[in-house]
Amino acid sequence: MGTLRYILRRLFFCACLVVGVSLILFALINAIGNPIEILLAERPGMTDEIVAEISRYYGLDGSVTDRYLTWAGAMLQGDFGTSIIYNQPVGGMLVTFGLETLKIQVPGILIALLASVGASVLAATRQYSRVDFGVISAAMLGHSLPGFFVGILLILVFAYWLGILPSYGAYSTRSMLMDSEIIDGLWHMVLPVSMLAFFNTATLTLLLRASLVDTLRQDYITAARAAGLPERRVVLGHALRNAFIPVLTYLGILFGLMLGTAPVTETVFTWPGLGALYIMAIQQLDYPLIMGTTMVITVMLVAATLLTDIAYVLIDPRIRLG
C-alpha cells in the first residue's frame, strides 16, 4: 500500500543524512588546516608565493562555503578530485579498490549467512544437547578471537606450512594459477574470505541460535506442530523466518560496516581493497582520497540501513509504515 511512499520518504531522509555527514567531514578536514601548508611548508625552498600558487591550483583559496559547494557539486557528478599521492582520479580508484573489497566481503557475509543458519538450526532444535553445546562453544570462541589472529593463523597453516594457498594479494604477480585470471583470483580469495566468513559465522550463529531457541518456544510453533505440519516445515518455514527478524539489524550492520572491518582483513592479507587504501590515504594525508573513501563508507552504511528497514517491512507485517 504505502510501501513505495515509505521507501521514498526513507530515501529522502537518507540523502539528508549523507549531506549531513559530508558537512561534518568537510568541517573536520577544514579544521586541520590548509593541506598544502602542512604537506609542503617544511620542504626546502618553499616560499609563501609557491604555497599560495599551489593552493590556488587545488582550489583551496576560496571561502569555506565556496569550497564545500565546489567539492560537493563535483562529487555529485562523479568527480572526487585527484589523489595527491597517486596522481589519479579518486573516483576511479574508489571503484577499482571498492570492487576488490566487495569481492571478499560479500562472499564472506553470504557464506556466513548460510553457515550460521545451518549451525543455528542444528543447535536450537537440539537445545542443551552436545551438538548445541558444541555449536555455542565454537561460536563463542570464534566471536572472541580477534579477526587478525584468525587471519594470521590461516596464513600460517595454509600458506606457510601446507603451502597450498597464497598469503597475500588479489592476483599472482608473475604467472597466474592455471593461466586463468579467474581461477587465480578465486585462489587468492580463499583465505581472506575464510577469515571473514569465520568471524561473521560465529557472531551470526550466536545471535540466530538464541533467537531461534526463543522462537521455538512460542505458542504459534506448538500450534503449527499441533496442526500436523512436519517438523521441517515448522522449523524452516515458521520458526526461522520469525527468528530472523531480530537478526536483520545485525545483518544490516555487517553489510554497512563492510568497509569498517575491511582495513584489518586487507592489512593482514595485503589485499588491494578500500580498507587498505583508506589507511594509506590517512597515513599520507591524501585529502581527496580520505574524503572520497569516507563518503563511500557513509553511503554504504546509509544504504545498508535503508535496505534493512525495507527488509523489515517486507518480512514483518506488524511494522507500521509511519
Next chain:
Amino acid sequence: MPSIPVSASSPPLLRAEGLVVHFHTRDGVVRAVDGVDFEVGRGETLGIVGESGSGKTISSLALLRLVPPPARIEAGRVLFEGEDLLALPETAMTRVRGRRISMIFQNPATSLNPILSVGAQLSEILVWHGMATKREAPERIAELLRLVGLTDPAARLRQYPHELSGGMRQRVGIARALLCDPSLVLADEPTTALDVTIQAQILDLLAELRARLGMSMVLVTHDMGVVARMADRITVMYAGRVCESGSARTIFHSPQHPYTRALLDSMPRLDRSYRSGGRQLLPAIAGRPPGLLNPPAGCRFAARCPEATAECRRVLPVQVAVGPDHMVACLRRGSQGMAA
C-alpha cells in the same frame, strides 16, 4: 448441563491410561503428570479441571505427543480410534495432529504466527493434509471463518493476526482447529485470555459448533462454571494426578473427593447465598499445591485436605469405582493404597 447419555458399552473415542510426563530439569525430575487416566466418548465433551500447575496443559499436549522439552512422556497409552498414539511413528503422528485431533490454544495473541496472514497460515494446513488444493483453500477457509462467526471472511483472509481483536483471533484459532473436520478437539483454556463478554461468546460458539459438527472435545479449564456449562464428563486433577472422574451430573451432584468438594464450594452458585458484606465472598481452599519436584509421599492433597489422616501422608491412593462411571482416588472413599 448438556445431557448426552454416556454409553458404557461402546469404546470411548479416546482413552488415556497411566499417562506419565516428567520434566528432566537440572534440579531433578518434576513429576508434572504422574499416572493420569481419562476418557472421552464420541460426541462428548470432557472437562479437565484443576488449579494452576495441576498438569492439565501438559496432559493435553501429551495426547498429541507435543510436550515441550525437557519434558518426556515416560509411560502410558493414548488409545484413539483403536490405536495407541504413543506407539505410532512420528510421521503417522503428523497425520493425526490437526486432522483427527486438533487443538485450540489459550492465548490467541501468541498462538497465531505473527508474520503470516490468516489465509496463508490456515491454507498451509489445509493443503498439507490434502483437504484442498492451494486454489480451493481460500474458499474453504472463508466458509469456515463465516461458520465461526467472523464477518467479511474474504477480507479476514488477507489480514494479519495483529490486525484482529482478541476475540476475532480466537475465532481464527477455532477455525484452524476445525479445518480438517477432526473427531476430537482439545481446547486448553480457550477463553481465559479474553474479556469476560467475549468469553461467553466464545463458549457459546464452541457449544454450537460441537452440536452442529458432532465432534468430541476435551475442554481444559480451572473454571468450574465453564465445566458446568459445557462438559458431559469431568476429570478433576490435582498436582499431576486425577482425584475424581465421572459424568458431569455425578460430579456436581455427589462429589466424593475432598478436593472436588472444595472446588465446588468455591464456585459461585445461585442456589446458595454468600455473605456479601464479608471480605471473602467464596470459601477458597487454603494452602497451595505441593511442588512436583520431589512431591511428598502419600496423597498429594493431604496437606490441604480437611479429612486427612496419618495414613494419607504415607500412602498414595489409587482410583477406585464408587459408582457407575464414577472413579475416586481417596483413601477415605475406599481407594487402595500404593505404598510410596
